[in-house]
Amino acid sequence: MLLSGPRSPRHSSPFVHRVFEAHASDRPGAPAVTDSTGQYTYGELNTRANRFAHTLTARGIGPGSLVGVCLHRSVDLVVAVLGVLKSGAAYVPLDPTYPAERLRLNVAQLPAMTHVVASDATRRLVDHGGIEVLAPDVATAGSCDQASEGDPRPDLAPDAPCYVVFTSGSTGTPKAAAVRHEGWFNLLESLADSYGLGVESSNLVVSSFGFDITQRSLLMPLFTGATLHLLPSRRFDVLLARRLIREFGVRTLHCAPSTLYLLVGEGDEDEANSPLASLRVLFCGGEALSAGRVSPWARGPGHRCRIVNLYGVAECSDASTAHELHDWDRYVTSGVPAGLPLANTDVYVLGGDLAPVAPGETGEICVAGRGVGAGYLNADPLSRQRFTRLDTPQGAVELYRTGDLGRVGSDGELIFVGRTDSQVKVRGMRVDLGDVETALRTLPDVADAAAVTTRGGELIAYVVPAPSMMVDAQAVRVAVRSSVPDHMVPQHVVLMPTFPLSPNGKVDRTALTRLAHN
Numbered sequence: 001m002l003l004s005g006p007r008s009p010r011h012s013s014p015f016v017h018r019v020f021e022a023h024a025s026d027r028p029g030a031p032a033v034t035d036s037t038g039q040y041t042y043g044e045l046n047t048r049a050n051r052f053a054h055t056l057t058a059r060g061i062g063p064g065s066l067v068g069v070c071l072h073r074s075v076d077l078v079v080a081v082l083g084v085l086k087s088g089a090a091y092v093p094l095d096p097t098y099p100a101e102r103l104r105l106n107v108a109q110l111p112a113m114t115h116v117v118a119s120d121a122t123r124r125l126v127d128h129g130g131i132e133v134l135a136p137d138v139a140t141a142g143s144c145d146q147a148s149e150g151d152p153r154p155d156l157a158p159d160a161p162c163y164v165v166f167t168s169g170s171t172g173t174p175k176a177a178a179v180r181h182e183g184w185f186n187l188l189e190s191l192a193d194s195y196g197l198g199v200e201s202s203n204l205v206v207s208s209f210g211f212d213i214t215q216r217s218l219l220m221p222l223f224t225g226a227t228l229h230l231l232p233s234r235r236f237d238v239l240l241a242r243r244l245i246r247e248f249g250v251r252t253l254h255c256a257p258s259t260l261y262l263l264v265g266e267g268d269e270d271e272a273n274s275p276l277a278s279l280r281v282l283f284c285g286g287e288a289l290s291a292g293r294v295s296p297w298a299r300g301p302g303h304r305c306r307i308v309n310l311y312g313v314a315e316c317s318d319a320s321t322a323h324e325l326h327d328w329d330r331y332v333t334s335g336v337p338a339g340l341p342l343a344n345t346d347v348y349v350l351g352g353d354l355a356p357v358a359p360g361e362t363g364e365i366c367v368a369g370r371g372v373g374a375g376y377l378n379a380d381p382l383s384r385q386r387f388t389r390l391d392t393p394q395g396a397v398e399l400y401r402t403g404d405l406g407r408v409g410s411d412g413e414l415i416f417v418g419r420t421d422s423q424v425k426v427r428g429m430r431v432d433l434g435d436v437e438t439a440l441r442t443l444p445d446v447a448d449a450a451a452v453t454t455r456g457g458e459l460i461a462y463v464v465p466a467p468s469m470m471v472d473a474q475a476v477r478v479a480v481r482s483s484v485p486d487h488m489v490p491q492h493v494v495l496m497p498t499f500p501l502s503p504n505g506k507v508d509r510t511a512l513t514r515l516a517h518n
Contacts, residue, residue, distance in 0.1 A: 001349040001356050001363070001408045003321075005190075005341030014158050014185035016223055017085040021046060021151050023225040030199070032222065034248070035074045036232035042225075045078065047149050052083030054148040055138055061115060062154050063088035066164060068107065068116035070094035070126050073205060073230040076136035080117040081218065088154030090161040090178065095210030096122040097234055097503050102174075106166050107131065109176050109378060158182035161374050165212045167314045175382065178374035179215075183317035186370040187216070188223045190343040194322070195281050195306065197252065199225040204250045206231050206241050206259060211504040212314040213286055217254035226252075236505060238262045242275035249278040256286040257293075259505040261448070261464075261498065264297035276305070285310035285319055287506045288416065288437070291331035293447040296467050299328055311338035311416055313402050315386070317371035320345050321414050333442055338406065338414040345369040347414055348399070349406055354390060357407075362417050365406040366390070368397045405434075426459045431488050436461065439484045445471045450499060451490065452513045460516040461490035464498060471495060 020042075023030070028043030040048075061067060067084045069091050071077040084091040092113055094103055103125050107113065116126045116133055123133045161178040191197065203221040205228065207214045221228040229248050233240055241263060244250070255263075263276065276297075282305050289309045298307055312319035323339025325331070341347045349363040350356060357363035368390070375383035390399045405417040418434025433451040440449035440461055448464040465471035473493040481489050500511040 001359055001361075003341050003347045003408065003412070003414060005345040005369070006343050008189075008343055010158075010182075011185065014182040015085075015156065016162070016181070016185050016188060016219055017049075017082055018151075019185075020082065020219075020222045023222070027199075027225065030225065031227045033075050033078050033228045033230065035230040037075065040075050045075070045082070046151070048075075048079045049082035049086055050149050050151060052079055052138070053086035053152045056083060056087040056089065056115075057152065057154075059115070061087050061089050063156055063160055065089035065115075066092055066110055066113040068092045068094045068110075068113050068118075068126060068131075069209075070096050070103070070116055070118040070122045071136060071209070072096055072119070072122065072234055073209070073232065075230075076119070077209065077230075078218065078222075078228065080136055082222075084117075085162060086152045086154075088152075088156045088160075090163055092164045092176075093209045093215065094126060095208050095503060096125055097208055098210060100125050104128065106174050106176075109166070109174060110164070111378070156181070159374070163215055164377060165215065165314050166210065167212075175379060176377040177315045178377055179314070179317050180372075180374050183371040183373060184215075186344050187317045187319055187342065188220055190345075191216075191220070191283070191319075191322075192224050193343070195308065197224045197226070197281065201252045201281070202227040202229060202248060202250050203252045203254065204229040204231060204241065204244055204248065206236055206253065206255050206263075207505045208236075208503040211256075211286070212318045213254050213256065213504075216283075216318055220252070220254070235503075236262075236501070245278060246275040251278055251280045252282070253279060254283045254285075256505040257284050257289040258287065258499060258501050258507050260284055261290075261293045264294060274300075277302075279305040281306045281308065283308050283310055285312065286504065288434075289325075289336045290441055290448040291325065291328060291336050292441065292466055293464065294325075295328045295331075298325065309336050309339060311414065312371075313367070313400070313404075315373045315376075315402075316367045316400050317373060320347060320367045320369075320371060323413060332444070334409075335415070335438055335441065337409060337411075338416045340413055341369075342371075345371055346397070348390070349408060349414075350390075354388075359408050360410070362405055362407045364420060365402045365404040365414070365416070367400045367402060372398050372400050405432075424453045424457075424459075426453065426457055426487055431459065436484065436488050436490065439480050439488070440476070442483065443476065443479050445469045445479075446476065448499070450507055450509065450512055452509060452516045454516045458492065458516075459488075459490045461493045462496050462499065462512055462515075463493055464496055 024042040024046035032042040166174040310319040346368040348366040436451040500508040502508040
């Protein structure tokens, strides 16, 4: 089964940072970034990023190089990211909120990364193993002449990596996925065109730096000429985020569904007085979106924010399909679709032999098109397994096998079903945890659900009750029996007001599994 997005001509210069440079040239006095230290214009930001880029170039850094960035949310972080891109190198987000051991494991995956940008507060996390640590103020006005403030023009290919992000896997070892310039440009352009993002589309970054969603959140406003606002707290603070959205009149937001649930709360505020009243477009992705936890807010009087569910993987430039939510009654019974492919993107649903499945049948979701990345760095066997080629009537295409299961619904939209590796054995029977969660979410008293298994093979379901509902755990077990076979009925249902979150703002399934073991 094949779904294809709209087509557009290839750009001669598909580089996100050069679009930012054009905005800086046309509107140098426009506000670009605000952080806890103040506001910075496009002209100021571009000058600082250029100085940083020229400093990197003087150290021999350029196309083909990798530069780590380990900084908290601040204008220095934005300068470093833009400076690395301008030098022609690819940046590697190293989130300083992650445990030090995790960061050391990430750095060890990339022996070619010889430089990391870090502050006094973060350098201890990455200062080891021959890494040269660069301070964010390494390029100061006093050490750079006027010529070094011009826009660098390295010889840069559209298929060169622009950033490398770490993804988790079943092996426990992080995988370094490289995203290409052309794919990254295509994503931002597609979303901007589809949802009318422009100079008024200010954004607040609420997710952690190591998350692939955050790369989109950081650079989308600079791509459209809007203002980027940075949440000053090192970890997500829902009260602070709500206050800043109101204070700055933020119009767009990129976040995981679990973060959105915290922001909208019970959804019982009058829209005119809500801290979120300024929002016009909200992009969700990274995990399944529970309509039940959003609908009280989204269906409130005067609500004017478009909610877009994005499906994708880090290996394919973060997002491949989109669905704008509007049919709330439908989502209660069938869930929120992954949607239709973005521009210049093809999505295949294939069987184990990479043959197309019939409409409505479940298969592996595979992605082709401009967004397919450059593979995993220093993991050639895994790259060959996941990044492959598919023979089609139009010729061979480069394909990424996501490991996700999906099907195409009767309306022609992609429906995410679960993971190929989320199947477990319960009482000797194979169970897909995603199927259990979907069945639970269709219950009227359930806003969200997560299923895990214990070491002894018991199936445990964690459930967040729907707003203002009195829910009995045993009643949930009884109710779900009407839609799943006995072996898929959780042995225990645990009610929680909200789920624990990982630093990426997604449900922390590791923490839930630990709770189940205890």
